[in-house]
Amino acid sequence: MRVARWILGIAGAVALLAVAAALIATQLIDPDHYKGQLESAVRRETGRPFVLEGHLRLTWFPWLGVRTGPARIGAPVGTGGPDLLGWRSAEVRVRLLPLLLHRHIELARVRIVGAAIHLRRGPRGEGNWEDLVARLEPGSGAGATPAAGKAAVSYWSAAWAGLDLEQSSLDYIDERSRQHFGLQDWNLSVGPWRPGEPLSLRTSFVLHAGTPGSSASADGGLRLPAAGVRVSLDAPQLRISTGPLAVAAPRWSLRIADAKLEGALEAGSDGAGRLAASGSVQAAVPSLRELARTLGIAMPRTADPAALGALSLSGSWSCRDGGLEVRPLAARLDSTAITGWVTWSRPPSPIAAAGASPPGPAWKFALRADQVDIGRYVTQSKTRQPLELPVRALQALSAQGTLELEHARLGDTTLNDVRLEVQ
DSSP states (O other), rough: OOOHHHHHHHHHHHHHHHHHHHHHHHHHHOGGGGGHHHHHHHHHHSSSSSEEOOOOOOOOSSSSEEESSSEEEEOOOTTTTOOOOEESEEEEEEHHHHHHHHHEEEOOOOOEOEEEEEEEOOTTBBBTHHHHHHHHHHOOOOOHHHHHHHHHHHHHEEEOOEEEEEEEEEEETTTTTTTEEEEEEEEEEEBBBOTOOEEEEEEEEEESEEEEEEOOOOOOOOOOOOTTEEEEEEEEEEETTTTEEEEEEEEEEEETTTTEEEEEEEEETTTTOOOOEEEEEEEEEEEEEHHHHHHHHHOOOOOTTSSSOEEEEEEEEEETTHHHEEEEEEEEEETTEEEEEEEEOOOOOOHHHHTTTTOOOOOEEEEEEEEGGGGOBBBBSSSSOOOOOOOOHHHHEEEEEEEEEEEEEEETTEEEEEEEOOO
């Protein structure tokens, strides 16, 4: 018992000395003295300009951590573009004793405030982030070998308490396709992660596309109102694995303005690197017309102003080889119930299509509606004209399918068992 007391006393004294040393080091060591060395190390590893504009703050026990003020990582040398990444403050901490005694990396939640990310894809398709990703890939450093990297992975273990990204923004411009997308008021929360266990993901932002004054939407691409569209995504049990890539979300929910979508998702790649995905989806839209207005999509003025209102939808979907299939599909628009299936295939490229037989229709469908009042959806015009089907618009869709109507009404005329074929 006396020996045990001595051992416990010595251990306690050592622990107190360690805590005292950490406190003294925190007070006496000025971390700003090492800013130049840290900036040089990051520049050497990334090949990018790196500047720490704010002060550094260190913690030693029980967490070994660093907190930075404003900082930025520049664009590729010689490009003259905006900084790739900047932030107002960032904090990273790792628990000290597991790191020293067990070579176990236990990261606290990483917190980044005011991040500003600028992604650019040039006219030749080059991205301003690609060289940085290539340099940071495991085994890409000088002298690294696959065997050494594999040994390091097996020798160390890791756990991560998650990520908080607050009050941030992302801007993406593709000079080839002239697309411009931006995220403002972006908040991201990633839950704790351990190997083999699911993690949670929650994010919200205001989406901008083709902002006024930008040429990004000059080709008629997506163009949202200047105020943008509020979007939020929640995936509470997300699983991600590599080799081959696989993603599974047994439950997810997405909100776009007032529209709500939820469902499940499984995606992955086969041995040839081809991506495939499948899942289910349910959607509830209070007003299709109002959602279109929010997204900047022009809707026709129908005879009934309340037409194109509430929409609900459910179905199973799959995506393979660039094509999409929804089968079965059940939907209700206004007072009309619709069932059936829809598929879409990507049109072949002009090079691949040269000399080949004409491509098949991009859209294929077989839909059945229980009843519909066609008069509600007739487009208003100043002069009374006979009803004409939009043949040219249907031909431009490159579609083939059938639409069956159990009951259709137009004015005082009622039709039963109507079948329309689109070729």
